[in-house]
Amino acid sequence: MLIKIKQGWEISENFVTPEHVFANRRQFMQGAIGAAIVAGAGVGGAALAAEPGDPTADLYPADANPAYGPLDRPVTAEKLTSTYNNFYEFASHKQIWQAAQALPTRPWEVRIDGLVKKPQTLDIDTLIRKMPLEERIYRHRCVERWSMVVPWSGFALAEILKLADPEPEARYVRMETFKNADIAAGQKQFWYPWPYQEAVTIEEAQNDLAFLVTGAYGKPLAKQFGAPLRLALPWKYGFKSIKSIVRFTLTDKRPVSFWEQINADEYGFWANVNPEVAHPRWSQAVEEPLGTRGTVPTLLYNGYGEQVASLYKNMNGQNIFM
Numbered sequence: 001m002l003i004k005i006k007q008g009w010e011i012s013e014n015f016v017t018p019e020h021v022f023a024n025r026r027q028f029m030q031g032a033i034g035a036a037i038v039a040g041a042g043v044g045g046a047a048l049a050a051e052p053g054d055p056t057a058d059l060y061p062a063d064a065n066p067a068y069g070p071l072d073r074p075v076t077a078e079k080l081t082s083t084y085n086n087f088y089e090f091a092s093h094k095q096i097w098q099a100a101q102a103l104p105t106r107p108w109e110v111r112i113d114g115l116v117k118k119p120q121t122l123d124i125d126t127l128i129r130k131m132p133l134e135e136r137i138y139r140h141r142c143v144e145r146w147s148m149v150v151p152w153s154g155f156a157l158a159e160i161l162k163l164a165d166p167e168p169e170a171r172y173v174r175m176e177t178f179k180n181a182d183i184a185a186g187q188k189q190f191w192y193p194w195p196y197q198e199a200v201t202i203e204e205a206q207n208d209l210a211f212l213v214t215g216a217y218g219k220p221l222a223k224q225f226g227a228p229l230r231l232a233l234p235w236k237y238g239f240k241s242i243k244s245i246v247r248f249t250l251t252d253k254r255p256v257s258f259w260e261q262i263n264a265d266e267y268g269f270w271a272n273v274n275p276e277v278a279h280p281r282w283s284q285a286v287e288e289p290l291g292t293r294g295t296v297p298t299l300l301y302n303g304y305g306e307q308v309a310s311l312y313k314n315m316n317g318q319n320i321f322m
């Protein structure tokens with residue numbers, strides 16, 4: 001065969017950045033950011049600008065919800081979080097923030113369908129204006145070991161369910177990202193199962209922590225974060241927090257997530273954070289907060305056990321930490 005199909009392990013080698021490469025790259029990156037700011041151009045300006053003319057800009061900053069922040073650690077600088085991203089639609093490395101600016105986020109429609117009484121298609125601005133926006137400071141733990149703290153703005157995922165009125169037999173919420181390889185060159189990498197998809201149980205979706213994000217750092221969401229609508233599930237590894245969502249489908253069958261399709265032994269459906277359960281190829285005991293050169297202990301459920309541990313009672317035999 002002339003066509004070389006990438007094997008699962010090759011893709012996942014790519015997915016994780018070895019620690020020393022990561023540290024050096026970030027050192028380089030911070031140098032580059034510094035230089036750009038000194039030069040008064042480049043990374044700083046473009047990365048931090050809200051979408052010009054965003055029709056919902058007047059809604060930010062949203063009121064802070066005091067139940068979610070301040071945290072045990074500082075908010076990560078926006079210049080770091082907005083220039084070091086995972087968004088495989090644009091490339092399988094971290095420097096995608098410029099490429100992501102090509103994503104048109106208006107007009108943008110969101111479809112809600114499947115096992116619901118009220119299937120519907122909503123214009124993103126109509127949806128955002130219907131919703132009670134608030135700001136929450138959340139931890140984020142990538143399965144690769146880096147972490148960050150971000151002030152997201154948005155509304156509870158449960159609000160989407162309320163809008164659509166699920167049928168009693170609905171058990172999972174499946175979410176899907178846009179698909180357009182002309183804009184997102186990463187989607188030309190045909191060995192990935194595009195579009196990116198993720199899913200949670202209805203009970204997880206109804207937990208108050210499950211948050212749909214429309215903004216960050218007091219502004220409409222920058223494209224590299226997954227504008228105009230992304231998920232934040234802070235007790236799970238970061239890959240569950242799907243970006244640039246176009247569709248929610250309620251279903252009675254458990255969907256197979258994007259990374260689960262690629263390598264189910266390493267990136268499972270549940271993916272709850274647990275420092276004591278190692279990834280098959282590295283320990284998850286500690287994490288490296290972006291912008292630091294050190295590590296801090298990783299927390300069970302990423303520190304959100306009080307709110308979510310009860311979701312996973314009586315699940316013997318299922319690997320809820322993988």
Ligand SMILES: Nc1nc2c(c(=O)[nH]1)N[C@H]1C(S)=C(S)[C@@H](COP(=O)(O)O)O[C@H]1N2
Pocket residue numbers: 081084085086087088089141142143177196224225226238239240241242243244
């Ligand atoms: N559509 C889509 N969503 C995605 C990803 C992706 O590649 N594509 N990467 C995931 C991973 S692995 C992480 S850690 C977070 C990164 O979010 P950030 O770039 O805003 O830090 O987005 C998640 N959501």
Ligand SMILES: [Mo]
Pocket residue numbers: 086141142143144237238239
């Ligand atoms: Mo991640």
